[in-house]
Amino acid sequence: MKFTKKIAFSVMLIAGISSANAQKFEGLAKTPPMGWNSWNKFACNVSEQLIKETADAMVSSGMKDAGYEYVVIDDCWQVKRDSLGFIVADPDRFPSGIKALADYIHSKGLKFGIYSCAGAQTCGGRPASRGHEYQDALSYAKWGVDYLKYDWCFTENLNAKGAYTTMRDALYSAGRPIVFSLCEWGDNKPWLWADKVGHLWRTTGDIYNCFDCVKDHGTWKSWGVMQILDKQEGLRQYAGPGHWNDPDMMQVGNGMPVNQERAHFTMWAMLAAPLISGNDLRNMSSETLNVLTNKEVIEINQDTLGIQGFKYAVKDSVETWLKPLKNNEWALVYLNRSKSQKSISVDWKNFRVNDEFSGRLFDTTTKDIFIVRDLWLKKVIGDTRKTLQATIAGEDVLCLKISKKPVKKQK
Ligand code: GLA
Numbered sequence: 001m002k003f004t005k006k007i008a009f010s011v012m013l014i015a016g017i018s019s020a021n022a023q024k025f026e027g028l029a030k031t032p033p034m035g036w037n038s039w040n041k042f043a044c045n046v047s048e049q050l051i052k053e054t055a056d057a058m059v060s061s062g063m064k065d066a067g068y069e070y071v072v073i074d075d076c077w078q079v080k081r082d083s084l085g086f087i088v089a090d091p092d093r094f095p096s097g098i099k100a101l102a103d104y105i106h107s108k109g110l111k112f113g114i115y116s117c118a119g120a121q122t123c124g125g126r127p128a129s130r131g132h133e134y135q136d137a138l139s140y141a142k143w144g145v146d147y148l149k150y151d152w153c154f155t156e157n158l159n160a161k162g163a164y165t166t167m168r169d170a171l172y173s174a175g176r177p178i179v180f181s182l183c184e185w186g187d188n189k190p191w192l193w194a195d196k197v198g199h200l201w202r203t204t205g206d207i208y209n210c211f212d213c214v215k216d217h218g219t220w221k222s223w224g225v226m227q228i229l230d231k232q233e234g235l236r237q238y239a240g241p242g243h244w245n246d247p248d249m250m251q252v253g254n255g256m257p258v259n260q261e262r263a264h265f266t267m268w269a270m271l272a273a274p275l276i277s278g279n280d281l282r283n284m285s286s287e288t289l290n291v292l293t294n295k296e297v298i299e300i301n302q303d304t305l306g307i308q309g310f311k312y313a314v315k316d317s318v319e320t321w322l323k324p325l326k327n328n329e330w331a332l333v334y335l336n337r338s339k340s341q342k343s344i345s346v347d348w349k350n351f352r353v354n355d356e357f358s359g360r361l362f363d364t365t366t367k368d369i370f371i372v373r374d375l376w377l378k379k380v381i382g383d384t385r386k387t388l389q390a391t392i393a394g395e396d397v398l399c400l401k402i403s404k405k406p407v408k409k410q411k
Helices: 003-014 048-060 097-107 133-143 160-174 225-230 258-270 286-292 295-301
Strands: 034-037 070-072 078-081 087-089 111-117 147-151 179-182 200-202 214-216 221-223 244-246 275-277 310-315 318-324 330-336 342-346 352-355 360-363 370-374 379-383 388-392 396-404
Touching: 034 111, 048 070, 048 097, 070 147, 087 133, 097 111, 097 133, 111 133, 133 160, 147 160, 160 179, 225 258, 258 275, 258 286, 258 295, 258 318, 258 330, 258 396, 295 396, 318 352, 318 360, 330 388, 388 396
Parallel strands: 034 070, 034 275, 070 111, 111 147, 147 179, 179 200, 200 244
Antiparallel strands: 078 087, 214 221, 310 318, 318 330, 330 396, 342 388, 352 360, 370 379, 370 396
């Protein structure tokens, strides 16, 4: 046994910790986590100043009020291990240390997240947690970490379920409730085993900053928004309160035109995906901010039933998506995947969908009247007595909420 491993092991013994009863922390992430992560925009260019300014901007921009909560530093905050094997933050970029940074974020009423990896090194080549899981979990607990994203690089010969369970147990033993975000890219089908291990799991490789493209890096690929969306097929039954499919952090605000941003954000809402922004919150256009803080679309995502939406139909490049919501309401989204404008006609008199998975029925064929609200126009656009005619710009959405009209009581 290596010296550092021995220390971690002794720390466990001294603390009287046994992983026999370990489990994931229950009661966390009852709705999809919302926050910000440094990777998509800043990659390894992270610092204490950036993270603090981001936390400030999350509050001053109104994102916190809209529900964003976690401020997560991704890779490259760490540089080495000390002589006892404890992880050390980059002293040039984080001169006040991680604890002070976590305190700052907490003082803003926000929560603090950090990144590590199950392998020997992180994807960015920094020291990772393999063989140091309990020790790292103790550091995180001591610093006041609330969220851990745990990656999957340099994991030769590791069993994914085993490696993630080890970190789960380590976090549990350290005693501080931490949302555990598995970033294993879907390689080992985490949806089949991770609901007992973590609170969210990546379902795909990395998102790329484009709406509809594949970026080939040679040995690996990253995926546009539409490519990631397609990879969610067949996964909805695995998501629910406390355990979410994670189609990766958002690229909203990183350069896409607003129609694509709106479509991206709406589809992440429909997928009950974690809403982790990945742009520079200090310098956002008002268009981007309006997308990220559309409270009615966020409500669809944060609906407490926690039922992931599903694609119901495709016609002429326009997809129809449905998501059951509490109070027997539904979100209904038309996603125009083509680059040209499309016209649609919604014939409510013939619209009846039985969602077997949720046991819920979408049915506007009855005598009941339903109100149709456009969540981007932020207004009621009619009801189900009249066929809806609409046009949808290329690579954009029509996002509707369908609610039963209350019956007026007779006097
Ligand atoms: C992997 C992850 C990304 C990011 C980088 C950091 O590629 O999937 O989300 O965390 O590593 O190096």
